Amino acid sequence: MADGHILLLNGPNLNMLGTRQPEVYGQETLADVVALCQQTAAAHGRTVRAEQSNHGGQLIDWIHEARGVASGIVINPGGLTHTSVALRDALVVPEIPIIEVHISNVHAREEFRHHSFVSPIASGVIAGFGVAGYGYAIERLISLT
Numbered sequence: 001m002a003d004g005h006i007l008l009l010n011g012p013n014l015n016m017l018g019t020r021q022p023e024v025y026g027q028e029t030l031a032d033v034v035a036l037c038q039q040t041a042a043a044h045g046r047t048v049r050a051e052q053s054n055h056g057g058q059l060i061d062w063i064h065e066a067r068g069v070a071s072g073i074v075i076n077p078g079g080l081t082h083t084s085v086a087l088r089d090a091l092v093v094p095e096i097p098i099i100e101v102h103i104s105n106v107h108a109r110e111e112f113r114h115h116s117f118v119s120p121i122a123s124g125v126i127a128g129f130g131v132a133g134y135g136y137a138i139e140r141l142i143s144l145t
Helices: 030-042 056-065 078-082 085-091 132-144
Strands: 005-010 048-052 070-076 098-102 124-127
Touching: 005 030, 005 056, 005 132, 030 048, 030 132, 048 056, 056 085, 070 132, 098 132, 124 132
Parallel strands: 005 048, 005 070, 070 098, 098 124
Antiparallel strands: none
16 A cells, blocks of 8 residues: 555653753654654655654554555564563554654663564664654655555
């Protein structure tokens, strides 16, 4: 479904970008992330539907809605990366490419952040490039769809 929109999902606490631990996550806001993704997609004639929730169930509902509609998903699951089997299971439902994004290099941080339930089912993982990683994720997803 190359002409479907790209679903951009951000999980818990990502609504606090720019204010939460700027030394780790930078000064950019979630609005900056969305604008970057929309601009990157638009340069390829594509659109982005951006959503953020602090609740795993809401993210899962959006993932289910993507089936047959979206061409791919770019997701930063936040802390759910390391804890949510339910989110992982939902991500296989749409049967579309998924790119996992993390602003910080999770492998250079606490041990519990080294494991991801999403990575094994993702088409790619981008971590440690700051907000720019979202742009890279959109570019890669477009190349896959």
